[in-house]
Amino acid sequence: MTPVTTQQSPTGAAAYAEPGxxxxxxxxxxxxxxxxxxxxxxxxxxxxxxxxxxRRTFYEHFDSKEACFVALLTDANTEMIRRISAAVDQRARWAVQVRQAVVAWIACAESQPAITLSWIRDVPSLGAAARDLQRDVMSAFVTMIQTLCDTEQWHAVRTEPVSEQLALMLLGGLRELIATTVENGGRVSDLTEVAVRASIALLGPPPAES
Known part of the structure; x- marks a missing residue:
């Protein structure tokens, strides 16, 4: 999953006084x-x-550069989930909700391209820390998708909840689509329509039996 801009921190004396x-x-x-x-x-x-x-302050908070990186990406993905969830109007038609979520997702990915690219290129080099980070992030995004799809609008078109396997397929596809685009120097916003169509196909009503 791709990371976003961290929250702005206070400056001056306020930053020193604030916990964290x-x-x-x-x-x-x-x-x-x-x-x-x-x-x-x-x-x-x-x-x-x-x-x-x-440096003393750094090592009071983090054991290493890698630990700081994991914290940065963890916080960024938590903020991304918050922003996507806030962008969805649960009273809208389900297909509109899909578009709202995808647009917010892509906006987050584009908000800090260097961090997005670093997630793609550098996280695998972290070894065990990367595996833990990716597992935790994917679990959080699966929960987000299942929660967004557990509403009256969605129940009207789906007879069963979104499974973890289906959510993982959607997440993996979006992640690879964004990763390939960013690595090739493309614009993530150009993916909006194909990402919306794919998400609707996966999350919408199952095809009628022939």
């Missing part, structure tokens, strides 16, 4: 460094410089 303020500043520092130089070329020194803090 240093952590957010470090995540923002990593995001800025990835945008400038890529994850692999980023160092802890780059992160703390962007966060305007110290």
């Amino acid at each position: 303020g240093f952590r957010q500043r470090l995540l923002d520092g990593l995001a800025a460094a990835i945008e400038a130089d890529g994850y692999r070329n980023t160092t802890v020194a780059d992160i703390v410089r962007g966060a305007r803090t110290s």
